[in-house]
Amino acid sequence: MNLSLSPPGNAVAATRWLAAGSLLALIVLCLAWELVLAPLRPGGSWLALKALPLCIPLAGILKNRMYTYRWVSLVIWLYFIEGVVRAWGDARPGSWLAGGEIVLCLVLFTACTLHVRLRQRNARAQAQAQATADTATAVAP
Numbered sequence: 001m002n003l004s005l006s007p008p009g010n011a012v013a014a015t016r017w018l019a020a021g022s023l024l025a026l027i028v029l030c031l032a033w034e035l036v037l038a039p040l041r042p043g044g045s046w047l048a049l050k051a052l053p054l055c056i057p058l059a060g061i062l063k064n065r066m067y068t069y070r071w072v073s074l075v076i077w078l079y080f081i082e083g084v085v086r087a088w089g090d091a092r093p094g095s096w097l098a099g100g101e102i103v104l105c106l107v108l109f110t111a112c113t114l115h116v117r118l119r120q121r122n123a124r125a126q127a128q129a130q131a132t133a134d135t136a137t138a139v140a141p
Contacts, residue, residue: 011114011118012115012118012119012122015111015112015114015115015118016061016064016111016115018107018111019061019069019072019108019111019112019115020058020061020062022104022107022108022111023054023057023058023061023072023108024058025104026054026079026101026104026105026108027051027054027055027058029097029100029101029104030048030050030051030054030079030101031048031051033048033094033097033101034047034048034050034051035048037093037097038090038093038094038097050079050082053075054079057071057072057075060072066116066119069112069115069116070112070116072108072112073108073109073112073113073116076105076108076109076112077105077109079101079105080101080102080105080106080109082098082101083098083099083101083102083105084098084102085098086098086101087099087102
């Protein structure tokens with residue numbers, strides 16, 4: 001039974017690292033965007049503080065906490081909305097950076113959602129395998 005659970009385990013690890021990588025990339029993008037690449041005001045803007053809330057779930061993602069994956073998949077839509085608004089309204093290069101923010105938000109959402117689904121599926125399969133093994137040992141003399 002464990003051999004059939006091996007590929008999903010690899011998928012869980014892949015979604016974990018994809019989520020962590022896209023979250024880190026989003027933090028770096030937010031900081032670089034508002035401080036260097038296309039700040040609202042010359043020399044940077046206070047809007048760079050929008051990266052701080054993204055730092056909160058980073059520890060939970062790295063520690064593989066299921067609850068963090070769940071709420072990040074909801075909160076990330078605020079950044080997605082900001083990206084859409086700024087892609088529509090900002091001039092270049094800000095609109096391009098907003099497009100990057102949109103892509104990173106979609107990648108992070110997808111990674112978090114898949115991670116939660118795969119872990120729940122693996123937990124159900126493991127519980128079922130355990131129940132089958134318990135039943136088999138209880139029946140055997």
